[in-house]
Amino acid sequence: MKDNSKHARTRRKFLKNSAALATGIVLSEPLVFGAPSILSSYNQNDSKINGVQIGCITYSFRDMTDQSAEATLQYVLDAGINAIELMGDPAEHFAGKxxxxxxxxxxxxxxxxxxxxxxxxxxxxxxxxxxxxxxxxxxxxxxxxxxVGMGKFEQLKKMYTDKGVHIYAFKPNAFGVKNTDAEIDYGLRAAKVLGADHVTLELPGNDAHTRKLGIMAAKHGMNVAYHGHTQQTPTFWDTALKQSEHNMLNLDLGHYIAGGNTDALELIQSKHERISSMHLKDRKNPENGQANMSFGKGDTPIVEVLQLMRDKKYTYPVSIELEYEVPQDSNPVKEVAKCLEYCRKALEG
The missing domain is CATH 1.10.287 (Helix Hairpins)
Structure with a gap:
């Protein structure tokens, strides 16, 4: 995204259209977000939009009191999401951790x-x-x-599948340098049983470890997707990608922009075949303070990237990751639903 003026024009046009729609909603319904019927996505499992799978990472619901697998499923459903990157704790506690x-x-x-x-x-x-x-x-x-056996993970998958929710990625803290080979093997097996095709973790900065993870993932027919924060650069993943075809990207678009990168569209086009999933948040760039913002208020080219995915027919899922401060009159579930609606407008525009 080197043409910042083009990005600004696209954002202004999109926000203008969104604001007009929001005004109509306010006029017809004074509570705006007090009732589930306000957003078309709320309480509906329809988050694959024009070919682009919008999901969320369940980390987004970390501030909700109940962190059980059952409660997490309900949060996902209430936000209108039908596919997720599942954090480890809800699944592992369900399995008896x-x-x-x-x-x-x-x-x-x-x-x-x-x-x-x-x-x-x-x-x-x-x-x-x-x-x-x-x-x-x-x-x-x-x-x-x-x-531990895999029986409870099979039960969890069925519980989620019966409600129309697909688990495309699993993120237990089982793949780090300090974890045993038995834990890594367990995490890959559990992910596969849950229906995921990849696991996610922070890029460890240890070439021997990423090589080992790629080899172990291959044995299970799984991929390992590496996440990064503001240290992400266009070459951040290159060593791991060269080591194994099972080493992939878990690109975080918001952190990438907050790290000062301006070539998000170029990066995605050049590496789209090696992206297993992408985290979506809106952050300011370094010149503007790097803060996490509600969708549409930061510098992340959300609209442009989603429309690129739609037009190029890229099939990797996008995980909404809620990191901005939740307003006092709202909660994480409602905010994820708002983020989903923003993505919907971008993809239907």
Whole structure:
């Protein structure tokens, strides 16, 4: 996307049309988002639009109180989504994974404070104890993964399939450098049973590990798709891609733009055959502060990319990833539905 003026004109035209539609909705229905009938996508499983599969990563619902597989399925349905990248916890807990003794929300809150130097001495001690508990729990989980059967994963797939939801990717924390080969094998087997054709993880920055993952994935007929943040560049994945045809991209379009890249359309066209799935969020570029924004408010060329996929008939799924701050009068499910409606307008325009 080197022609920024063209991108700006496309965005302005799209937002103008969307604003006009939104105005009509407001005039006809004062609650706007208070009732499920407002958006055509809400409570409907119809998120494949003009050939482009719009899904979401279930990480988007991380702030919802109930994180069970059953509740996660309902969030997906209520948002109007019919295909997902499933995070590990809902599926693994459904299958009997040992419970984590550490409150994940408290831990991640402390992690954020730790990075900014905002922890007190007592909190530092508590944070270190949490990390020790997590390390012990990691070993317990590794043992569980090495022996658990696939029966519960088969049940989960049926539960989701019966409601019209396809799991195209699985993301348990089972593929890192610290994970055992037994855990990696388990994660690939579970993903296949769930109906996924790829697993996702952060690119580890370890060439020996990506080589091993490619080899292990091949044995299961699966792909491993690597995710990145603002360190993504056009050559970010090249070593892993050369190592194995089973190593693929899990491109994050929003992070790519926040990293200062301006060639998203060119990247996608050159690497589309190696993209297993793409995360979709709207972020500002470095000159504008890199913030996560609601769809249409950032610098990510969402409209242009979706229309490129539609016109070129690219078939990899797009995962809405909710990372902007949810308004006080809303919730993650409603916000994912809003993101889906934005994508729908882009693909029907």
């Amino acid at each position: 040992p419970k984590n003794p550490v409150d994940r929300r408290v831990f991640y809150g402390m992690m954020r404070k730790s990075k900014s130097g905002g922890l007190t001495q007592n909190q530092i001690k508590e944070f270190e104890e949490m990390k020790s508990q997590l390390e012990n729990h990691r070993k317990v989980v590794a043992d569980w993964r090495s022996t």
